[in-house]
Amino acid sequence: MDAIDQLINYNRTTGLLQSVAGRNAWDQETMMPSKSGNSRAMEMGALEEVIHERKKNSKVGKLLEEAKPKTTFQKRAYTLIKRDFDRAVAIPSKLASNLAATTSLAQMAWQKARQNNNFSEFSPHLKKVIDLKREEASLLSPSGDLYDGLINDYEFGTTKNEIVSIFADMKPRLLDLRQRISEKKLSKPVLKGDFDSQKQLKLAHEIAKTFSYDFNRGRIDTVTHPFCSGGGDDVRITTRVDSKDPFNCLYSTIHEVGHACYEQNVSSDFLHSPLGSGVSLGIHESQSRIFENQIGRSRQFTKWLFKKMKNYFGEFDINDEEEFYRLVNKVETGFIRTEADEVHYNLHIMLRFELEVEVIARNLEVPDLPEAWNTKFKDYFGRDIEKSSDGILQDVHWSIGAFGYFPTYTLGNLNAGCLFEKMRKDIPRLEDQFEIGDVTLATTWLTENIHKHGSLYEPADLIKKATGKNFTPEPFLNYLDEKFSDLYEL
C-alpha cells in the first residue's frame, strides 16, 4: 500500500475512535446514570490518551514524509492530517494533561461560582487556565500573537486583526439599529400559557423532518444545554423543553438541525476521512443560524409555524400571523447571550472578544474582569449587571479554556448573511414556499454549495466558491437592517 493510503487508513482508525469518544460524551449528557461520573471521566481520559498518542505517533510523521498525494482528495486529506499532526507534536504531553486537569477543576469551580454568584471562587482557577492557554498559544501561534494561536484551533487561518477589523465595521451599525428600534417604543407581543412538553417534542420532530433532518441517521433527545453530536451516518441532536416557552425547544431544534444537516449531507465519498465533516466552527454556525434565523424566523416560515402551533396546542394568546412573526423576532435587551435576538447577539460576542483579547495579552488581569464586563455591558446594552450569573459567569467557555471560540459565533452569522444573499439571487421567490412549510429550495441550495463539500475547501474559499465573491459583513448587516426596519417600521 502507498504511504498516502497508509496515512489515510491510519487516520481513519483515529477518526473512528474520536467518533466513539463523541458518542460517549453524548451518552454522558443524555443517558448516563447519576453516579457514573467518576468512572466516566476515567473512561474519557483513557480514550483521549489513546487518541492523542495516535495523533502524534512517529508513524504519522514518517508517512507524512514519504506520502505522495496525487488526487484532490488525497492532497486535501494530507493537508488536514499534517495540520493535526503538527499541532499534536507541538504540545508537550505534560501541558496537555495539565490543561485537561486544570480545566476540569475550573469547570466545576465555575458551576459552583455561578450558582453562588461569586466570581472570586472562580477567579484563581481562571487565572491558571489562562496561564496554561497562553503557554499553549505560544507553541501554536503562526504570527507570534498569542490570540492568533488560540483562534486557529477553531477557525484555521483567521487572525485577531481580521476579527478586530470586522467588528469595527459592524459595531456602529448594530448600535445604531439597536438605538432606532428602542426609540420606536412599539408594544411587544407576549406569549402566555402552558405548552404540553410531549407535544412540543412531537412538533420539534416534525420541524426537524421539515428541514430534511434524516432520522434514519440521527435522533433527538432532551438535555439541559442543547447540542449536536456525531458525524456521517450517526448525527444526533438534543433539545430542551420549557412548558412556558415552546420557542426554546422549537428554535433550538432548528438550530441544532442546521448543524446536523451539514454533517449528514457531506458527500459519502468523504465518509470516515478528514474531509468527512464540517470545515470550521464559523461555517458550522452559519448553517445553524441560517436554518434558525434567515429561514426559521422569516415572515413566511412563521406563518406555517403559527398554524402548526395552533394545531398542536390549540388557540393561544396571539391574534394573527403578524403578531406571531413579531413575537419570534422580538428585540429586547437581555443579559444572556444564548437568549439574545438577532440584533443584540453579536454585541454579546464583541464584548467577550474584546475582553478575552485583553486578558490573553495581559492588559487586563483576571480579578478586574467582572468590572470590565459590567462597564462594557452598560456601554453597549445600557443596563447594569446585578448578579454575575447574568454577566461574567454566564458562559462555560472560559472555564474549559475555549478562548478564541466566541468570535466564531459572529463569523457564523456573517457567513449566513453572505450565503443567504446569494441564495436569494439564485432562487427567485425563494421564501414563497416557506409559507407551506417547504424549505427544500433553501436546504438543497445549502447542501449543494456548502454541506456536500465537507472539509474539502478552507472556510474563506468555500464562501467565495458558494457566493462568487469574498466574505464581507455587509450582506448580514443589510439583512438585519431590512428585516428589522420593516418589523419596527423604522
Next chain:
Amino acid sequence: MDAIDQLINYNRTTGLLQSVAGRNAWDQETMMPSKSGNSRAMEMGALEEVIHERKKNSKVGKLLEEAKPKTTFQKRAYTLIKRDFDRAVAIPSKLASNLAATTSLAQMAWQKARQNNNFSEFSPHLKKVIDLKREEASLLSPSGDLYDGLINDYEFGTTKNEIVSIFADMKPRLLDLRQRISEKKLSKPVLKGDFDSQKQLKLAHEIAKTFSYDFNRGRIDTVTHPFCSGGGDDVRITTRVDSKDPFNCLYSTIHEVGHACYEQNVSSDFLHSPLGSGVSLGIHESQSRIFENQIGRSRQFTKWLFKKMKNYFGEFDINDEEEFYRLVNKVETGFIRTEADEVHYNLHIMLRFELEVEVIARNLEVPDLPEAWNTKFKDYFGRDIEKSSDGILQDVHWSIGAFGYFPTYTLGNLNAGCLFEKMRKDIPRLEDQFEIGDVTLATTWLTENIHKHGSLYEPADLIKKATGKNFTPEPFLNYLDEKFSDLYEL
C-alpha cells in the same frame, strides 16, 4: 513505580477502553439510528483493534516478566492479566478486527433474517463467522479440540468433555420429569387480557428496586432481546414488553437484575481492575437464574407479585395465589429458549450445544443447520418447527460468534442449584419474607458469598468456598424434582 503496579495501571486503561466498547454495543441495541450500522461496525472494529494491540503489547509481556506480585490482589490480577495476554498474543490483530466487523454485520443480517423468517439471508454471514471462529479456536485450544478453545473464553478451564458428561447425567432425569409432568394432564392456567406497556415498565422498575438494583448506577431500556451491559458504576439492563404477556417483561427484568446486581456489588476495592467484574458466565448466569427462578418463581414471592399485579393492572383472569403460582411455573413445550420453563430450559441448551459441537467440528455444514435443528427439536420436544424464528434464528449468539456460550446457561442453572441449597441451610425460613416482597436475606447472602468477590476466585473455587463442597448437578436436579413434584402432584 513497581512493575506490578505499572502492569495493573496499563491494564486499567485497556479495561476502560473495553467499558467504552461495551457501552457502544449497548447503544447499538438501544439507541442507534437504523442506518448507522455500517459506520458502527467500523467503529467497533477500530476500537477492538486498539484494545487488542494493547492487550498483546510487548510492554505487557515485559512487565509480566519483571513483576513481583505480593498481595492477594496483585497475585490474582497478575494471573488474570497474564491469561488475557497469552490469549491476545495467540490471536493476530487482523483476525480480531475481522471478527469484530464480521460479527457486527452478521448480527444485523440475523435481525433481518429473523424478521423475514429466512435463514438463507443469514447463512452466508454465519458461514463467515464460523470460519473465523474456527481459526480463532485453533489458536486458543489448550487440548487441540476446537470447541475447548471456544468454551474457554466464557468458562475458563471447562472442557467439551466435561459438558458432555454433565449433560449425559442430566438428560435422562430431565426427560423423565418432563414425561411424568406431561402424563398428568392437569389443567393449566392461562393468562388472558391486555396489560398496559407503561404499567409493565413501571412495575419492572419497582421489582428491580425490590431486588436492590441501584438506579443511580444503572438504567432500564427496552430492546428486542434483553441483556445486561457494563460494570462497576454503570451497569445497564434492558427488557421487552408484550402487552399479552407481562411475565416476559417482569421475569426478564428479574433475570437481568440478577446479572446487574452481581456487577454492582463487586467490592469497590476491585473497581477498574481485572478483579472488578463477575468471574465467568456460568457464575453470572447462576445469579440471574437464582434471582429469576429460585427466588422470583418461588411460591412465596409469587404471592407478593400476584398482589402487585392486581394493584397495577386491576383484577385479571386468575383466581388465587395458587393458580398464579402455577401460572408462572407452567410447564409447556415451547419453541423459544428464553421463554422456556425450568424443566425444559436445559433441553434447549443441550440441543444447541450438540449442534454447535458438530458445526465447529465440520461434521455439519451451515446450510444443513435448520434441518438438523428441526430434527433434534422434534426428538426432544416432540413438536415440528414451522418458522425459523421459532427455531434456528431465535438466538443472537451465533451471529455474534458466541460459540461455546450456550452451555454456560446450564452451568448457571446448576451453580444456582448448589448455591440455593446452601443458602437454605444457612438461613432458616429463608423464603418467608419473600411473601412481602422482601428478598434481602437472599440477595445479601449472594452479595457476601458471590458478588463482592468479583473475579477473586476461579468459578469452581468460588462455588466450593460458598457451599463448602464441590460443584455437582445433583442439587439443581433435586430442586426441580421437589418443586415440580409438588406443583404437578407427581
